[in-house]
Amino acid sequence: MAKKVSTAQVKHIANLANIPITTREQQELAAAFSETLAVVDNLLKIDIKNIEPTHQVNDLENVLREDKVDEERMFSQEEALANAARTHEGYFVVPRVIDEN
Amino acid sequence: MKNTHDYRLICGMEIHAELKTKSKMFCGCKNDPFHAPAPNTYTCPVCLGMPGGTPVANKTAVDWTIKLGLALGCKINLFSKFDRKNYFYPDLPKGYQISQYDIPFCVDGVVQTSEGPVRIRRIHLEEDTGKLLHTTVAGEKVTLIDFNRSGVPLIEIVTEPDIRTPSQAKEYGRKLRQIIRYLDIADADMEQGGMRLEANISLAPAKADELPKYKVEVKNINSFRFVEQAITYEMKRHAEILSGGGTPEQETRGWNPNTGKTFSQRAKEEAEDYRYFPDPDLPPIRLKKQALQRLKAELPELPDMIVSRWHTTYQVEPRFGELLNTTREQASWIDEIFLAAAKEGISANSLASAIVNRKIKTQVGDKPKDVLATYYAAFATEKIDASELDRAIEKVFAANPDAVAKYKAGDQKVIGFFIGQVIREIGRKADANEVRQALIAALK
Numbered sequence: 325m326a327k328k329v330s331t332a333q334v335k336h337i338a339n340l341a342n343i344p345i346t347t348r349e350q351q352e353l354a355a356a357f358s359e360t361l362a363v364v365d366n367l368l369k370i371d372i373k374n375i376e377p378t379h380q381v382n383d384l385e386n387v388l389r390e391d392k393v394d395e396e397r398m399f400s401q402e403e404a405l406a407n408a409a410r411t412h413e414g415y416f417v418v419p420r421v422i423d424e425n
Numbered sequence: 426m427k428n429t430h431d432y433r434l435i436c437g438m439e440i441h442a443e444l445k446t447k448s449k450m451f452c453g454c455k456n457d458p459f460h461a462p463a464p465n466t467y468t469c470p471v472c473l474g475m476p477g478g479t480p481v482a483n484k485t486a487v488d489w490t491i492k493l494g495l496a497l498g499c500k501i502n503l504f505s506k507f508d509r510k511n512y513f514y515p516d517l518p519k520g521y522q523i524s525q526y527d528i529p530f531c532v533d534g535v536v537q538t539s540e541g542p543v544r545i546r547r548i549h550l551e552e553d554t555g556k557l558l559h560t561t562v563a564g565e566k567v568t569l570i571d572f573n574r575s576g577v578p579l580i581e582i583v584t585e586p587d588i589r590t591p592s593q594a595k596e597y598g599r600k601l602r603q604i605i606r607y608l609d610i611a612d613a614d615m616e617q618g619g620m621r622l623e624a625n626i627s628l629a630p631a632k633a634d635e636l637p638k639y640k641v642e643v644k645n646i647n648s649f650r651f652v653e654q655a656i657t658y659e660m661k662r663h664a665e666i667l668s669g670g671g672t673p674e675q676e677t678r679g680w681n682p683n684t685g686k687t688f689s690q691r692a693k694e695e696a697e698d699y700r701y702f703p704d705p706d707l708p709p710i711r712l713k714k715q716a717l718q719r720l721k722a723e724l725p726e727l728p729d730m731i732v733s734r735w736h737t738t739y740q741v742e743p744r745f746g747e748l749l750n751t752t753r754e755q756a757s758w759i760d761e762i763f764l765a766a767a768k769e770g771i772s773a774n775s776l777a778s779a780i781v782n783r784k785i786k787t788q789v790g791d792k793p794k795d796v797l798a799t800y801y802a803a804f805a806t807e808k809i810d811a812s813e814l815d816r817a818i819e820k821v822f823a824a825n826p827d828a829v830a831k832y833k834a835g836d837q838k839v840i841g842f843f844i845g846q847v848i849r850e851i852g853r854k855a856d857a858n859e860v861r862q863a864l865i866a867a868l869k
Contacts, residue, residue, distance in 0.1 A: 340511070341520075379703040380506075380705065380709065385708050385709055385711050387482070387707070387708045388481065388484040388487065388710070389481045389483060391486070392448055393448045393454070395455075397454075398455070399469055399470075401466050412567070412569060413464075413569075414463050414466075414571075416465070416515075416569070416570040416572070417567050417569055418567065419568070420559055422559050422568070
């Protein structure tokens, strides 16, 4: 009954997250994802004819803040960069994402 | 060889503008990325995407988005929400951008241009991303990231594909920026990237109803002139491909102002797949009708309304009015001047024409009485005594017997020559019309 997740779909999802995975991992994840979907499919058994769809489950609405600067919570540059793998003159550094010369 | 006349432009625009709230969209960090003293000085756990950071929406940013919607005649969704747009790129530390997907705050508006209405499909509120700098450090190609801009409130205004010419695209962009500035919700500075333009361009056969099966997106254009040039360039490029039997590739392109050409920016092999879903950190927003009424009442008089009011109240032609309301400051200054002119019985339209055509030198803020004095000095005429006028006419006739003979022989054009000579003879600002009447009478 449950749809099977293909290795192609797993590859696509891994690409979107930029996570390299091996062929073997693709197969393992395809099986695991299919199992997860099968569990979620149990929800199909529930009669929802009289239930309104919702975007959330905590019943909150209109949680907003006034437009005020909260300096207490702001980081110094040093704090902001504290956990970065690499920095340069106050910037975070990552491998070049666009090759433009 | 076919050319662009065989096709018609089908174009829609997406414009982003950073709101000038004091704080960021979902955290209390300072929103002032262009004036920050150094990179990464206006950040916190929320806009750095740290685990546990909890976003809370900025009420002012929500209000301002709705105000823009009201100014553009949009319907406002009383129930709205924020969604996560998932993609992996270093300008977004969370791995997703908080945006709005299926229920934006505003839908179905319109911006009027001289070439026809441009319908607004939607306006939504989202967060800006960090700024990337592609460079080389110690011989290695790297990308530097500054998160001062990360989380700055950003509105996106999307049109229907109603734009039919490159100049209309430019006019639409300018009008939208003018309205945004009237509302005082964004600086919309193009050079710094506070406002960014995107055009979706395709061509359809001129004589067919069918819509094109492709579209090309030209992104990150930072001037209205460039958007006009980029669309003109794309129209030629598409016409060539289409007339050769091909279809332009559906892709994203950039605009190079130095070469005057667009270039392919295609990097993705796969279709975009953002996996939107409602952001569980941000409860939905339900607006009360009263809140909407309050925002509506706060709207200033908008540029088009000012032009038509000047037309009705002071008979100022819209073509002048449109050039005198570029900013709110200018419009209210002009309002004072028109009022003062009306009191003195000066034609507001002649005054507007003189200001627009720079016949008199003025600048926003000049005192109305000074502007009127300048106008008088440049244009107003003095009442010339009839005997003085007659003496001047006699003198001119005596000095130019040939011209008098010409006139009497039927050459009416010499009257202009006489008018000039008489006014010069008087040496003051005589009314040319009065002089003409006196001349005609004298020549009988």
